[in-house]
Amino acid sequence: MNVEILNIGDELLNGTSQNTNATWLCGKASRSGAKVVAVSTVGDDITQITDALDQAGKRADLVIVTGGLGPTSDDKTKDAALQYFGGTLVPVATEIERIRVLFEERGLPLTERNIAQGWIPDTATVFTNPVGTAPGMGFTRGATTWVFLPGVPAEMKRMVEAHEKDWFHHQPTSQTFIFDEVMIIGVGESFVADTLSSWQQRLPDWLSLAYLPSAGLVKIRLSCLHHAPGEARGVIVKALQQVLALFPGDAFHTSGLSWDQYFFQELKFRNRSISAAESCTGGYLSHRITSIPGSSAIFKGGMVTYHNTMKQAWLGVTDQMLEQDGAVSESVVKQMAQEIRKKTDTDFGVAISGIAGPDGATPQKPVGTVWIGIADSDQVSAKMFLMGGDRIRNIEKSAVMAMKMVLNILSISQ
Amino acid sequence: MNVEILNIGDELLNGTSQNTNATWLCGKASRSGAKVVAVSTVGDDITQITDALDQAGKRADLVIVTGGLGPTSDDKTKDAALQYFGGTLVPVATEIERIRVLFEERGLPLTERNIAQGWIPDTATVFTNPVGTAPGMGFTRGATTWVFLPGVPAEMKRMVEAHEKDWFHHQPTSQTFIFDEVMIIGVGESFVADTLSSWQQRLPDWLSLAYLPSAGLVKIRLSCLHHAPGEARGVIVKALQQVLALFPGDAFHTSGLSWDQYFFQELKFRNRSISAAESCTGGYLSHRITSIPGSSAIFKGGMVTYHNTMKQAWLGVTDQMLEQDGAVSESVVKQMAQEIRKKTDTDFGVAISGIAGPDGATPQKPVGTVWIGIADSDQVSAKMFLMGGDRIRNIEKSAVMAMKMVLNILSISQ
Numbered sequence: 164m165n166v167e168i169l170n171i172g173d174e175l176l177n178g179t180s181q182n183t184n185a186t187w188l189c190g191k192a193s194r195s196g197a198k199v200v201a202v203s204t205v206g207d208d209i210t211q212i213t214d215a216l217d218q219a220g221k222r223a224d225l226v227i228v229t230g231g232l233g234p235t236s237d238d239k240t241k242d243a244a245l246q247y248f249g250g251t252l253v254p255v256a257t258e259i260e261r262i263r264v265l266f267e268e269r270g271l272p273l274t275e276r277n278i279a280q281g282w283i284p285d286t287a288t289v290f291t292n293p294v295g296t297a298p299g300m301g302f303t304r305g306a307t308t309w310v311f312l313p314g315v316p317a318e319m320k321r322m323v324e325a326h327e328k329d330w331f332h333h334q335p336t337s338q339t340f341i342f343d344e345v346m347i348i349g350v351g352e353s354f355v356a357d358t359l360s361s362w363q364q365r366l367p368d369w370l371s372l373a374y375l376p377s378a379g380l381v382k383i384r385l386s387c388l389h390h391a392p393g394e395a396r397g398v399i400v401k402a403l404q405q406v407l408a409l410f411p412g413d414a415f416h417t418s419g420l421s422w423d424q425y426f427f428q429e430l431k432f433r434n435r436s437i438s439a440a441e442s443c444t445g446g447y448l449s450h451r452i453t454s455i456p457g458s459s460a461i462f463k464g465g466m467v468t469y470h471n472t473m474k475q476a477w478l479g480v481t482d483q484m485l486e487q488d489g490a491v492s493e494s495v496v497k498q499m500a501q502e503i504r505k506k507t508d509t510d511f512g513v514a515i516s517g518i519a520g521p522d523g524a525t526p527q528k529p530v531g532t533v534w535i536g537i538a539d540s541d542q543v544s545a546k547m548f549l550m551g552g553d554r555i556r557n558i559e560k561s562a563v564m565a566m567k568m569v570l571n572i573l574s575i576s577q
Numbered sequence: 578m579n580v581e582i583l584n585i586g587d588e589l590l591n592g593t594s595q596n597t598n599a600t601w602l603c604g605k606a607s608r609s610g611a612k613v614v615a616v617s618t619v620g621d622d623i624t625q626i627t628d629a630l631d632q633a634g635k636r637a638d639l640v641i642v643t644g645g646l647g648p649t650s651d652d653k654t655k656d657a658a659l660q661y662f663g664g665t666l667v668p669v670a671t672e673i674e675r676i677r678v679l680f681e682e683r684g685l686p687l688t689e690r691n692i693a694q695g696w697i698p699d700t701a702t703v704f705t706n707p708v709g710t711a712p713g714m715g716f717t718r719g720a721t722t723w724v725f726l727p728g729v730p731a732e733m734k735r736m737v738e739a740h741e742k743d744w745f746h747h748q749p750t751s752q753t754f755i756f757d758e759v760m761i762i763g764v765g766e767s768f769v770a771d772t773l774s775s776w777q778q779r780l781p782d783w784l785s786l787a788y789l790p791s792a793g794l795v796k797i798r799l800s801c802l803h804h805a806p807g808e809a810r811g812v813i814v815k816a817l818q819q820v821l822a823l824f825p826g827d828a829f830h831t832s833g834l835s836w837d838q839y840f841f842q843e844l845k846f847r848n849r850s851i852s853a854a855e856s857c858t859g860g861y862l863s864h865r866i867t868s869i870p871g872s873s874a875i876f877k878g879g880m881v882t883y884h885n886t887m888k889q890a891w892l893g894v895t896d897q898m899l900e901q902d903g904a905v906s907e908s909v910v911k912q913m914a915q916e917i918r919k920k921t922d923t924d925f926g927v928a929i930s931g932i933a934g935p936d937g938a939t940p941q942k943p944v945g946t947v948w949i950g951i952a953d954s955d956q957v958s959a960k961m962f963l964m965g966g967d968r969i970r971n972i973e974k975s976a977v978m979a980m981k982m983v984l985n986i987l988s989i990s991q
Contacts, residue, residue, distance in 0.1 A: 178603035190593065201617065201620075203617045206615075276767060276770070276771065317966060446860030446863030447867075449860030450864045453861075454972070456936060473877060558864075
């Protein structure tokens with residue numbers, strides 16, 4: 164099954180918004196075993212939209228269109244659909260009522276513009292939007308289906324999750340999509356590729372391999388469409404176990420979870436708790452951990468000791484440590500890690516202090532110098548990293564490396 | 578000048594890689610005054626690539642193509658260009674020598690595949706790649722130029738920055754690109770559009786208007802290409818002042834800065850400092866503030882009191898407050914704000930406690946209920962919000978609303 168994603172919106176063409184909908188939809192389609200043949204983005208312009216609908220229909224069995232269904236005059240997608248597929252706008256009573264209730268619940272005045280969102284071409288199938296005002300629409304011509312969804316990510320995702328079985332699997336197939344993933348943390352991408360080159364050559368040719376790098380990590384994904392899923396899964400798992408063996412302590416079998424979800428799962432499974440004392444990461448590690456639903460099961464609290472006065476007053480860092488070793492040092496992160504652990508009564512206390520940049524470097528400590536300390540009931544350990552990236556990347560890498568150090572201690576201690 | 582971005586690569590279609598090249602190129606083009614008419618992504622397939630080259634050439638004066646120039650067999654872009662534009666591959670001595678030196682410097686063996694990267698169609702202009710192996714290529718047909726660049730972001734960016742003046746401004750123009758922006762915080766997009774509808778109709782037709790919504794805010798951008806920049810700027814500023822007047826306390830003249838940069842600039846300019854006590858946002862507000870270089874000028878520290886025991890031990894929240902009002906309440910955020918302000922000796926103490934979701938709701942307090950408190954030297958105030966979004970969106974909105982409340986107090990107090 165060939166899928167094309169078509170995203171509509173001027174804001175996607177001026178460089179101010181990352182097109183996260185496309186990435187998410189590509190992932191959904193791929194994991195369903197569909198093949199995404201193209202992603203296109205055009206502006207809020209009726210001619211551009213109808214041209215794109217037409218071209219996508221030639222390439223794909225399913226075209227997922229997002230955006231431009233909002234209430235304002237620059238939203239042109241419904242007009243374009245009407246022009247391309249024909250039909251007349253008719254009021255859909257259930258949708259108008261749903262919109263009315265939504266506004267009532269939020270205590271907002273209902274405008275004509277919002278009611279108009281409940282008028283849909285009579286040539287379309289209506290898909291209810293459980294979390295927003297704009298309903299979705301489906302059109303079919305020949306063997307191709309076009310599904311129109313709102314561009315608001317939360318609304319789009321909910322609607323795809325409600326209908327994906329119908330949309331992605333409407334052609335029966337005897338093959339199943341199977342994938343599995345390993346993440347390698349803190350190892351350069353080219354070193355990973357060199358280390359894996361002979362392993363890669365021995366993979367069967369029906370397996371697809373993807374290297375997916377992001378800040379501080381490289382994700383290795385093996386996938387295939389196969390008529391014997393159990394057998395294929397066995398081959399994939401065996402191949403990934405070879406990867407795990409090639410990077411001892413650096414590779415983790417994340418199986419499709421995000422790094423944060425994997426970290427949460429591993430700590431929760433072992434019933435361990437964590438706290439964070441952050442300087443250069445400024446709360447980012449705490450944010451990453453608490454972005455996962457249910458994170459209160461593993462995370463109790465943290466301190467962002469950005470100024471040295473806070474490191475001293477809250478975490479017992481001494482004048483002597485700051486004078487002799489500086490704020491970015493082994494002694495300081497060890498003290499911070501031990502103290503935050505004690506203050507929160509958690510299994511692990513994690514501390515990060517570094518020079519995120521662009522300012523703050525010294526001849527001895529260039530931008531990207533980061534010390535990370537981990538305290539547990541037995542010991543406190545610390546490591547220094549030279550990341551050398553830009554500010555945001557150094558902050559991201561520091562958080563990922565700190566999480567990795569905790570997991571390493573867990574594997575050693577069990 | 579119309580620009581189309583064409584990104585090539587199977588990895589962009591399986592949902593594992595965010596297409597950051599497209600966003601970056603869109604931003605570059607927009608800021609140069611060019612109009613991006615479409616962004617397309619296709620896989621490593623010669624027919625798909627040549628079709629996309631053809632369609633893009635019909636829409637755009639400049640087509641920027643990235644990806645698929647690597648040394649491996651799944652890179653098909655050069656073959657597709659050869660097929661579409663004609664010509665013969667010829668060795669480019671300067672490029673082959675550059676590649677040889679690059680491998681020597683890195684101590685890596687030079688392979689036939691890498692030397693082949695220095696063979697370029699004789700129909701192309703060659704653009705040297707200062708940081709990688711694959712050179713860029715330019716082709717012209719009629720009034721349209723196609724520029725091919727490597728997909729590695731660092732290489733692509735360096736090459737664009739070296740040539741952007743030629744590529745984006747190859748049509749001589751006496752016009753200058755001018756833009757200015759206002760952000761409206763905490764007001765629904767459709768309400769913003771309704772309020773601005775008659776204002777919008779009075780705008781001169783040479784001005785472009787964009788509504789750019791993201792979590793908790795709507796950015797209003799006015800832009801134009803104009804031969805008299807001073808005069809045009811005057812018209813834009815006057816129009817945006819009308820927007821500021823229509824949303825008193827909710828609209829901010831951000832002038833192209835991000836919300837976080839604007840917040841930092843306003844506090845730094847007034848020499849004010851801030852601290853954060855976070856529960857449901859889990860460190861995200863501190864992270865947003867400290868993501869800006871130089872943020873130590875305004876931010877001293879924060880506490881992430883995720884568990885109630887931390888709210889009590891660190892911020893003086895009492896049993897009585899928790900029992901009578903609950904952790905998500907006016908009394909709790911006021912106490913947290915006052916105490917974090919005192920503990921950090923800052924001008925403002927900001928506290929956030931809410932139910933980010935998906936769990937934790939009660940009949941009285943649905944998901945998205947968030948209390949925000951702000952303490953300064955004179956007073957402590959608090960406001961409740963019903964955000965009703967998903968977890969990540971509620972966290973983002975809460976941080977943005979807290980920053981807005983601080984700016985509101987600043988405008989009132991001076």
